[in-house]
Amino acid sequence: MSMQSMHRLQRSGKWLVLSAVAVSLMACGQKDGQGQQGAMPPMPVSVIKIEPSNIPVSFEYVGQAAGSREVEVRSRVGGILLKRAYTEGKPVKQGDLLFQIDPATFQATLDQAAATLKVQEAQLANAKQNYDRVMPLFKENAVSQKDRDDAVAAFQGAQAQVAAAKAKVQEAQINLNYTNVTAPISGMTSQETRSEGSLVTTTADGSLLTKISQLDPIYVNFSMSDSDQMALRKMLEGGKLKLNANGHFNVSLKLADGTTYGHTGQLNFTDNQVDSNTGTIRSRATVANPQGKILPGQFVRVVLNGAERTNAISIPQRAVLTTQQGKMVWVVGEDNKAQPRPISISQDVGLNVLVEGGLKPGDQVVVDNIIKLRPGATVKPQPYKADASAAAGAKKPA
Numbered sequence: 001m002s003m004q005s006m007h008r009l010q011r012s013g014k015w016l017v018l019s020a021v022a023v024s025l026m027a028c029g030q031k032d033g034q035g036q037q038g039a040m041p042p043m044p045v046s047v048i049k050i051e052p053s054n055i056p057v058s059f060e061y062v063g064q065a066a067g068s069r070e071v072e073v074r075s076r077v078g079g080i081l082l083k084r085a086y087t088e089g090k091p092v093k094q095g096d097l098l099f100q101i102d103p104a105t106f107q108a109t110l111d112q113a114a115a116t117l118k119v120q121e122a123q124l125a126n127a128k129q130n131y132d133r134v135m136p137l138f139k140e141n142a143v144s145q146k147d148r149d150d151a152v153a154a155f156q157g158a159q160a161q162v163a164a165a166k167a168k169v170q171e172a173q174i175n176l177n178y179t180n181v182t183a184p185i186s187g188m189t190s191q192e193t194r195s196e197g198s199l200v201t202t203t204a205d206g207s208l209l210t211k212i213s214q215l216d217p218i219y220v221n222f223s224m225s226d227s228d229q230m231a232l233r234k235m236l237e238g239g240k241l242k243l244n245a246n247g248h249f250n251v252s253l254k255l256a257d258g259t260t261y262g263h264t265g266q267l268n269f270t271d272n273q274v275d276s277n278t279g280t281i282r283s284r285a286t287v288a289n290p291q292g293k294i295l296p297g298q299f300v301r302v303v304l305n306g307a308e309r310t311n312a313i314s315i316p317q318r319a320v321l322t323t324q325q326g327k328m329v330w331v332v333g334e335d336n337k338a339q340p341r342p343i344s345i346s347q348d349v350g351l352n353v354l355v356e357g358g359l360k361p362g363d364q365v366v367v368d369n370i371i372k373l374r375p376g377a378t379v380k381p382q383p384y385k386a387d388a389s390a391a392a393g394a395k396k397p398a
Helices: 003-037 104-139 145-177 226-238
Strands: 043-050 053-074 079-084 097-101 180-182 187-189 208-225 241-243 250-254 265-270 280-287 299-316 321-323 326-332 338-349 352-357 364-366 379-383
Touching: 043 299, 043 326, 053 187, 053 338, 097 208, 104 145, 208 226, 208 299, 226 241, 226 280, 250 280, 364 379
Parallel strands: 043 379
Antiparallel strands: 043 364, 053 208, 053 299, 079 097, 097 180, 187 208, 208 280, 241 299, 250 265, 250 299, 265 280, 299 352, 321 326, 326 338, 326 364, 338 352
C-alpha cells in the first residue's frame, strides 16, 4: 500500500473516533435532560395547623322510655265486673270511671248499717233522757249513787254504740264507692286484664284490672359503663370537661328514624351502684311529652348535651389512618417533608375527632392525599378548607 493510501486511512479513522465521541456525548446529554425532566415535583397537600380550643361535645347512649308514673289499677272490693267504661290504649284523666263492679251487695250492706245506726240513735236518745232525769235528783240526794252510775254508763254506752254504727255506715259507703273503679292518675291506659262478667277478688292475682302510664313527662332509662362514668368524672375533676351554667347535662332524644325529638329534658337520677351483671350504671332522664309521641317501652338514643372540652385538639376524621399499630396522621415539618405520627383519639365531634395524645400546638397535619404519602416525601402544603359542618378546634395555617 502506498504512503498516500495509509495517510488517507489514518485521517478516516480519526474522523470515525471523533464522530463516535460526539454521538456518545449527545446521547449522555439527552439522557441527563430526560432524567431532569422526569423528576416528580412536590405533592400538593392540604394541611391544618393545630390550635387547641374549647369544643362542645355530647355523649350518646341507648335508652328506653317509661311512664313517669306506672300505676296498677286494682279493685278494692270483690264482685262481678259489670262493665268497662274506658277505651283501651286511650288517655284518661284522673277520676274518670274505668270499671264498675256489681254494687247490689254493697248497697244492701249500706242500708243495713244505716238502719242499725237509727236503732242506736234511738237508744242513745232514751239513755240521754234517763241521764237528764237522774242527774238533778242525784244532786238532791233523791236517788242513790248506783242509780246515778247506771244512768251515766247507759248514756255513755249508747254514745259509743252510735259512733260504732256511724263507722259501719261509713265503711259500707266506702265499699259501695269502690264498686266504681276510677283512674288514680291521668295517663294512657293499657289493655284490660278481665272482661265483663268476670269475678273480681281482692287478692293480688284477682284484683288487677289494667295499668295506667303517665306520659307527660316521660322517663327515659339508660345505662353507661362504669369506665365511661369514671372517665367523665376524671375529666370534670381535672378541668378538661366543663358543664353549662346550671351544672347539668341537657338531654335530647333521637328517634328511630334519625330525627331529633322536639322537647329536651334533664337528668334526674343516676344510681350510686354498678350493676354487677352488666357492669353499667343506671341513669334516668325526664323529658316533656305533652303530645304523648314518646310511648313507654320505645327505644330512643339519649344525647347528653351542654358539655365542653376545654383546651382540646380536634382534626378532621379524614386525616386519620388506621394501622396495625393504631391510629396515625401525616405531619409536615419545617422542611416540608411528611412524617407519620401515631396519635390517640377519643370521640367524634361532627366531622372531626378529638385527639388525646400525639399532637401539639403548631403541628401541621395533612388532610388529603394521605394514602399517596411516604415517609420523608417532599410536599407542597396549602391551607385546608374545612367543611362548614366540621367542628372547630383545628385551624388553617397562617
